[in-house]
Amino acid sequence: MKRESLSGLLLIACAILAMAISNSPFGPVYDHWLQAPLPAGTHMSLLHWINDAVMAVFFFVVGAEVKREFLYGELKSRSAAMLPMAAALGGMLVPAAIYSVFNAGLPTAGGWGIPMATDIAFSLGVLSLAAPRAPRSLVVFLTALAIVDDLGGIVVIAVFYAGALNAPALAGGLVVGLLMLAACRRNWQQPWLYAAGGILIWLAFFYGGIHPTMAGVLTGFAMPAVPGKDGREGLLLRAEHALTPVSAFLIMPIFALANAGIRLDLSGLSGLLSAPGLGIFAGLVLGKPLGIGLAVWILVSLKKASLPDGLTMRHFWAVGLVAGIGFTMSLFIAGLAFPASPVLMTAKTAIIAASLTAAVLGGFIVNRISQ
Structure with a gap:
């Protein structure tokens, strides 16, 4: 839990720094650096490279965690997995439904996936900092729930936030993916093989209309988890x-740093009272506990x-x-739901406000219950 605590604190610090820069005289420079195209031949800005390429590593880790949990962890046993899986499903469906109620018939209705997410590092960090005496079984439950939630978020991104599909590019990615799975079945443990395959799938998804970070997830799924012939730990775990x-x-x-830079002025904060702002805030702060509970x-x-012992x-x-x-995941989905839209800033403001509210209230209540 120490890693999650430090990671959560670092995330908070970076979000605060991004907001401070965005609301300082350096705000226009910050925006320019993020939006200016980089000379890499793709006309992608620094923000796009961060969200589309760098985040593929984050999604690889998510994919690896999901596979490990289903093979060796809390989700291996059907009976043990039933509670966090059902809770994760409820914690996704109810927030999405609440958002949809606020935005029914509006152009912003497509943002229903935003409040479905749980930030595993942030939430575990808050739990460990605010309630160090919380039962271990509660930490295990939240971890398993967040991993299943991540899996649900991956499916939502791949299915509902894809662009116009390019069949030949996706067919090429499918062939590479099948070759990687065949290598996994043969227990080939060479890292370069899966790294090269992951890059090829990233390119296939980039040109094929599926968000390219999903290549990281598939690479994680395709890596062998069993030990190699030399007795070393499986490549996936390493x-x-x-x-x-x-x-x-x-x-x-x-x-x-790249995505949390919101303007804390009257127009930005008033967006919290708009349909997407209310839908996101209510979905995360009310929908999550309601759906999970x-x-x-x-x-x-x-x-x-x-119920697990002690809970x-x-x-x-x-x-x-x-x-x-x-x-993290909510900001990511918001960028897909509202690309280059004024609504994106409203969504970011609502996500940050809801996440801070959930962190403070949730941490306080868990602390009181655990004493």
Whole structure:
């Protein structure tokens, strides 16, 4: 948990720094550097390179975590996985429904995926800092829930936020993916093989209309987790161990610096009262705990699952609020839902306001319950 605590604090610091710069005399320079095209032959700005290329490493770590949890972790057993999986599903559907109620029939209706997300590093960091005496089973539950939530977010991004599809490019990516899976089945452990395959899939997705960061997820899924013939730890676990600190302490802070720069003026804050602002805020702060708590309560009431030792329903309502810290994934989805739109700044403001509210209230309540 120490890593999650430090990563969460660093994310907060970078978000505050981005807002401070954006609201200072250096704000126009900050915006210019992010939006100016880089001379790389693709007409992509620095912001696009961060969100489309650098974040592929973050999504690789997410994919590796999901695969590891299903193979060896809390999601391996069907009975143990049922509670966090149902809670994650409830914690995605209810926020999306709340957002849709506020934005029904409006051009902003497509942002329903924004409040579905949970920032695993931020939420675990808040839990460890605010409630160091929280039961270990609660930490395990939140971790498993956030991983399933990430998997749901990946599906939403790939299916609902894709652009116009280019069949030949995607077919090429499919061939590369199948070759990587074949290499995984043969337990080939060469890192360069999967790195090269991941880059080719990134290019295929970039030109094929699917967000290219999904190449990181597929690369994580395709890597072998079993030990190699030399007895060394599986390539997936070695890559995850090597890249998790890079993702937590370099890539996610860079993403926060590039994406959390919101203007704290009257027009920016008034956006919180608009349909997308209210939908995002209510979805994260109200929808997350409601969806998670209801899902757990229904399963337990139907005797399909039992509460972990030492936990009561109060713990799940409270940790559901902590799960309302959307931040990284919510900001990412907002950029896909509202690209080059004035609504994007409203969405960012609502995400940051909701995440801070969920962090403060959720951390306080979990702390009181755990004493």
